[in-house]
Amino acid sequence: MSSFLVQLLNGLAGASSLFLVAAGLxxxxxxxxxVNFAHGSLYMLGVYIAYSMSERLAGGVGFWFSLVFSAVxxxxxxxxIEMVLLRRIYKAPxxxxxxxxxxxxxxxxxxxxxxxGAEDLLGRRAPGLEGSVEILGRNFPTYDLxxxxxxxxxxxxxxxxxxxxxxxxxxxxxTQDREMLSALGVHQSWxxxxxxxxxxxxxGLGGALQLPREPANLGMDMLSIGDAxxxxxxxxxxxxxxxxxxxxxxxxxxxxxxxxGDVNFGPFSISFSKLTLVVEFLVMAVVxxxxxxxxxxxxxxxxxxSGAPEAPLRPAGKSLRWFAVALVAGMAVLPLLQGQFPYALxxxxxxxxxxxxxxxxxxxxxxxxxxxxxxxAYFGLGAYGAALLMKAAGLPMEASLILAPxxxxxxxxxxxxxxxxxxxxxxxxxxxxxxxxxxSIAFQWDDFTGGSNGMIGIWPSGWAxxxxxxxxxxxxxxxxxxxxxxxMLFSPFGYAMRAGRDSVLRAxxxxxxxxxxxxxxxxxxxxxxxxxxALFVYSKGSISPxxxxxxxxxxxxxxxxxxGVQTLAGPIVGAVTFxxxxxxxxxxxxxxxxxxxxxxLFLVLVFPQGLAGFIHDLVVKLKPNREAAR
Amino acid sequence: MSLLQxxxxxxxxxxxxxxxxxxxxxxxxxxxxxxxxxxxxKSTTFNMVNGQLRASGGxxxxxxxxxxxxxxxxxxxxxxxxxFQIAETFASLTVVENVQMxxxxxxxxxxxxxxxxxxxxxxxxxxxxxxxxxxxxxxxPCSALxxxxxxxxxxxxxxxxxxxxxxxxxxxxxxxxxxxNDLMALTKRLVVERxxxxxxxxxxxxxxxxxxxxxxxxxxxxxxxxxxxxEIRNHPKVQEVYFGTGKTFEKPLAQxxxxx
Numbered sequence: 001m002s003s004f005l006v007q008l009l010n011g012l013a014g015a016s017s018l019f020l021v022a023a024g025l026x027x028x029x030x031x032x033x034x035v036n037f038a039h040g041s042l043y044m045l046g047v048y049i050a051y052s053m054s055e056r057l058a059g060g061v062g063f064w065f066s067l068v069f070s071a072v073x074x075x076x077x078x079x080x081i082e083m084v085l086l087r088r089i090y091k092a093p094x095x096x097x098x099x100x101x102x103x104x105x106x107x108x109x110x111x112x113x114x115x116x117g118a119e120d121l122l123g124r125r126a127p128g129l130e131g132s133v134e135i136l137g138r139n140f141p142t143y144d145l146x147x148x149x150x151x152x153x154x155x156x157x158x159x160x161x162x163x164x165x166x167x168x169x170x171x172x173x174x175t176q177d178r179e180m181l182s183a184l185g186v187h188q189s190w191x192x193x194x195x196x197x198x199x200x201x202x203x204g205l206g207g208a209l210q211l212p213r214e215p216a217n218l219g220m221d222m223l224s225i226g227d228a229x230x231x232x233x234x235x236x237x238x239x240x241x242x243x244x245x246x247x248x249x250x251x252x253x254x255x256x257x258x259x260x261g262d263v264n265f266g267p268f269s270i271s272f273s274k275l276t277l278v279v280e281f282l283v284m285a286v287v288x289x290x291x292x293x294x295x296x297x298x299x300x301x302x303x304x305x306s307g308a309p310e311a312p313l314r315p316a317g318k319s320l321r322w323f324a325v326a327l328v329a330g331m332a333v334l335p336l337l338q339g340q341f342p343y344a345l346x347x348x349x350x351x352x353x354x355x356x357x358x359x360x361x362x363x364x365x366x367x368x369x370x371x372x373x374x375x376x377a378y379f380g381l382g383a384y385g386a387a388l389l390m391k392a393a394g395l396p397m398e399a400s401l402i403l404a405p406x407x408x409x410x411x412x413x414x415x416x417x418x419x420x421x422x423x424x425x426x427x428x429x430x431x432x433x434x435x436x437x438x439x440s441i442a443f444q445w446d447d448f449t450g451g452s453n454g455m456i457g458i459w460p461s462g463w464a465x466x467x468x469x470x471x472x473x474x475x476x477x478x479x480x481x482x483x484x485x486x487x488m489l490f491s492p493f494g495y496a497m498r499a500g501r502d503s504v505l506r507a508x509x510x511x512x513x514x515x516x517x518x519x520x521x522x523x524x525x526x527x528x529x530x531x532x533x534a535l536f537v538y539s540k541g542s543i544s545p546x547x548x549x550x551x552x553x554x555x556x557x558x559x560x561x562x563x564g565v566q567t568l569a570g571p572i573v574g575a576v577t578f579x580x581x582x583x584x585x586x587x588x589x590x591x592x593x594x595x596x597x598x599x600x601l602f603l604v605l606v607f608p609q610g611l612a613g614f615i616h617d618l619v620v621k622l623k624p625n626r627e628a629a630r
Numbered sequence: 631m632s633l634l635q636x637x638x639x640x641x642x643x644x645x646x647x648x649x650x651x652x653x654x655x656x657x658x659x660x661x662x663x664x665x666x667x668x669x670x671x672k673s674t675t676f677n678m679v680n681g682q683l684r685a686s687g688g689x690x691x692x693x694x695x696x697x698x699x700x701x702x703x704x705x706x707x708x709x710x711x712x713x714f715q716i717a718e719t720f721a722s723l724t725v726v727e728n729v730q731m732x733x734x735x736x737x738x739x740x741x742x743x744x745x746x747x748x749x750x751x752x753x754x755x756x757x758x759x760x761x762x763x764x765x766x767x768x769x770x771p772c773s774a775l776x777x778x779x780x781x782x783x784x785x786x787x788x789x790x791x792x793x794x795x796x797x798x799x800x801x802x803x804x805x806x807x808x809x810x811n812d813l814m815a816l817t818k819r820l821v822v823e824r825x826x827x828x829x830x831x832x833x834x835x836x837x838x839x840x841x842x843x844x845x846x847x848x849x850x851x852x853x854x855x856x857x858x859x860x861e862i863r864n865h866p867k868v869q870e871v872y873f874g875t876g877k878t879f880e881k882p883l884a885q886x887x888x889x890x
Contacts (some may be wrong), residue, residue: 492741503719506784
């Protein structure tokens with residue numbers, strides 16, 4: 001029993017730091033409506049800056065000063081990011097803001113790598129709090145007790161700031177209705193900068209406080225942003241008390257899982273300690289299904305500016321058709337050039353697979369209007385499906401290439417059923433949760449999926465087991481896949497999808513079951529992503545949980561956004577650009593992430609409508625404008 | 631028997647009774663205006679008839695079949711079309727595609743994955759657009775239209791499945807006087823030609839008195855009067871809710887009673 005209580009105390013200590021990061025994220029979201037992907041990076045910066053300062057300033061005062069300094073420094077960096085970058089893209093569609101903050105993640109990660117190196121850095125213990133106290137006959141670190149206190153203290157301070165000051169009143173007003181606040185004559189730029197700085201400062205503080213507990217490392221950004229997202233969504237976007245309660249719940253449930261360890265239920269043994277990787281996402285999925293706006297959240301008002309309306313779809317003109325035919329023909333003769341460019345075929349297979357993956361994501365994101373953050377789940381299900389059908393069920397490549405997309409589709413049937421009940425950011429987060437759940441199953445089920453090592457030796461059947469043959473196989477399947485996706489967008493179903501996105505009210509009033517249409521769209525996208533995954537696994541010969549990771553989902557998002565959501569050719573252009581960039585940049589520098597991030601930032605600032613969108617607009621501008629001539 | 635029968639219809643939001651037990655009928659071939667001051671419960675009534683809001687009590691019967699508890703899309707299938715107070719169309723479709731969408735749905739072709747939507751029921755859609763005078767704009771994006779035109783497109787959409795009952799929530803709001811009269815004249819023609827029943831709310835009284843066959847007046851969630859234009863004009867209670875009683879400065883209690 002005492003071990004249980006101590007474990008609960010441990011949970012409380014973990015909750016504090018989680019709360020600080022999540023509170024900052026929630027504040028920023030509330031006012032700017034930006035889901036700040038870089039928030040975890042700010043947290044990581046907090047840890048690193050605190051490390052450097054505390055190493056330089058020895059002694060008790062020096063340590064505590066370092067923590068405060070780190071928080072302030074990160075707050076300053078946050079303000080700088082807001083002023084230099086985000087301020088320019090508030091008018092852009094929300095997904096672009098997300099893309100920009102994701103680019104920041106890449107840049108900051110490499111910045112940290114450059115300054116502090118790749119080694120884990122173990123910080124000092126907090127002076128005065130090194131020891132432990134005895135609680136119920138067990139030693140409990142004094143520092144953890146301090147952490148337990150600091151969470152509620154910060155909650156109280158933020159609450160006072162928001163409810164008892166004029167500035168806080170303005171922040172709360174901005175959270176409810178920015179346009180109205182602006183109409184009342186409040187100058188918002190500095191308010192938003194201030195909120196961003198405060199949010200960043202809380203993240204920095206959360207990071208700095210964590211220094212005595214765990215070494216600073218480069219993986220902290222993604223881990224903490226995942227946790228923070230979950231906490232914010234569970235608590236309700238924009239609600240600080242919600243973030244606190246959610247942080248407590250999640251930290252405690254994790255602590256209980258660790259305490260439970262391995263438990264036998266009759267013949268089954270469940271390892272609860274392994275569940276810690278996924279339990280928060282399970283909690284989030286349950287909360288979102290029961291209370292779609294989180295525990296303390298309220299439904300969001302629809303934003304009043306949502307970018308330019310999308311132009312109607314027009315079937316491809318003659319020139320575009322010929323271009324597509326020429327492109328495919330050009331690719332078909334690639335194997336002839338194998339002598340000069342031996343790498344071309346390998347890269348082309350990657351590009352083709354990426355294009356199919358991105359097009360399937362675009363299918364639900366653009367015309368479907370559902371922003372999936374966990375599309376890697378279906379890619380991964382297809383990949384694992386193909387690998388397991390071959391390894392475990394002994395099916396040949398041909399059969400598993402056909403069945404793997406079905407497996408992914410079945411996954412989409414289940415995940416999609418829950419996801420379409422939500423919309424906007426909440427839908428994005430739920431899909432992210434499902435992606436993480438799929439990932440952690442593949443990661444931990446050693447006997448079946450090979451766990452973190454994955455599986456090897458998944459090669460194509462004899463006839464396709466050479467570069468040229470497999471290239472042709474991929475080319476044919478991807479072209480067919482892309483054509484089918486496009487064809488469906490021009491079908492009544494594709495129109496119904498866009499209708500449901502444009503106006504749920506009107507769609508419902510003319511007999512369209514929007515949820516069901518979205519569900520089917522989800523499944524179709526899942527099937528095609530699964531096909532891409534299956535092609536992927538045979539092209540590499542091996543598989544690891546990497547194919548299911550958040551990074552893979554984010555890659556897909558970047559491809560779609562880079563190409564442009566509103567253009568059908570967008571995902572293809574984006575996938576090719578992104579994969580090619582990643583490939584060339586990664587081979588030329590150690591800091592490929594920063595370079596990639598820089599390129600994305602540049603593209604976001606210069607082409608807010610995406611690459612294909614930009615080209616499209618250019619073509620329209622150059623043509624005599626028919627609409628204007630009317 | 632009338633086409634639409636509403637009995638004891640209620641809706642409360644928390645403690646507020648937005649609609650407090652109203653009864654009325656709409657007959658086929660009748661253009662019925664639902665009028666009343668702001669906050670009287672007109673839109674709430676509308677949203678209950680088309681299923682967007684679930685009634686707290688009472689019944690709505692179409693041809694004797696209960697509508698309460700059904701979803702908007704199910705009610706639509708039974709032959710109830712509607713237009714919205716703030717026009718709702720599909721911004722990323724062209725004008726004709728908006729109407730085609732409704733036709734595709736009414737023919738049960740929503741889940742067709744392979745045929746071309748652009749050519750589906752196009753002629754029928756153009757015919758409907760012709761009726762509302764929007765045929766010339768058929769291939770423009772719906773997002774590029776003037777608001778008055780969007781409202782006409784919405785009417786064409788609502789007519790696509792040949793409804794028995796049409797609900798029009800402030801059909802002429804935001805339109806110029808000429809447009810208003812055109813739209814209402816068109817509606818009136820449809821009522822006569824198709825034996826269509828139309829229930830509409832409206833704030834501009836010239837439209838109401840010029841076109842409605844009959845009108846009912848709602849105030850604070852209750853029906854206070856029903857009848858022809860002449861009857862409504864001279865009805866003391868209607869004059870009271872629109873112009874006040876002249877007792878504004880008396881005790882609040884007295885006012886309460888007067889309004890009830």
